[in-house]
Amino acid sequence: MGKIAVLLFTTPLQFQNSDTAIEFIKAAVEKGHEVTVIGLGDGVYNAVKHFIVQDMPSPVGKFKELSERGVKFVNCFPCCTARGLKPETDFIPTATIESTTTVLEIIKEADRFFAITI
Numbered sequence: 001m002g003k004i005a006v007l008l009f010t011t012p013l014q015f016q017n018s019d020t021a022i023e024f025i026k027a028a029v030e031k032g033h034e035v036t037v038i039g040l041g042d043g044v045y046n047a048v049k050h051f052i053v054q055d056m057p058s059p060v061g062k063f064k065e066l067s068e069r070g071v072k073f074v075n076c077f078p079c080c081t082a083r084g085l086k087p088e089t090d091f092i093p094t095a096t097i098e099s100t101t102t103v104l105e106i107i108k109e110a111d112r113f114f115a116i117t118i
Contacts (some may be wrong), residue, residue: 001032002111008043009117012051018059021116022066029069036106037063039075039095043083043116047073047095060092067094074098074106 006099010017021037026033039046039057047085073095079082080097087097098106107113 001034003034003036004028004031005036005107005110005113007036007038007040007107007113007115008046009041009115011042011045012059013045016057017116018046018062020063022059022062024116025066025071029066029071033117034070035066036072038103038106038111039073039079041076041079042083042102044075044079044083045073047091049092050084052092054074064092064094067092070096072096074101074103076100 006021008021008073013019025035025037027034045051046059046063048060052058052064063073073092075091075095077097077099085091
């Protein structure tokens with residue numbers, strides 16, 4: 001199947017936007033696509049581990065589960081830095097922090113590209 005890049009601008013606090021992305025990604029994975037989620041702007045918060053709430057389904061917890069199914073979660077380094085987030089302590093273990101150049105390469109190499117905004 002193909003490679004899909006999903007650019008996510010929305011925060012996990014806006015459940016409807018993140019949940020839309022999650023359902024789309026689940027469907028793509030079930031069809032055999034390779035999916036990379038790119039957190040940009042406030043979208044980087046979708047991989048911040050302290051947004052996982054026990055006894056309540058949270059987008060971050062759902063993204064963590066998706067990453068265990070092979071979905072890659074990449075965050076923009078300048079976006080993380082501007083928000084004071086530290087790669088070594090603030091993110092779910094499967095999230096990576098990459099340069100803007102790497103983010104652009106992921107988008108360029110994707111067969112399909114989607115942006116989920118506010």
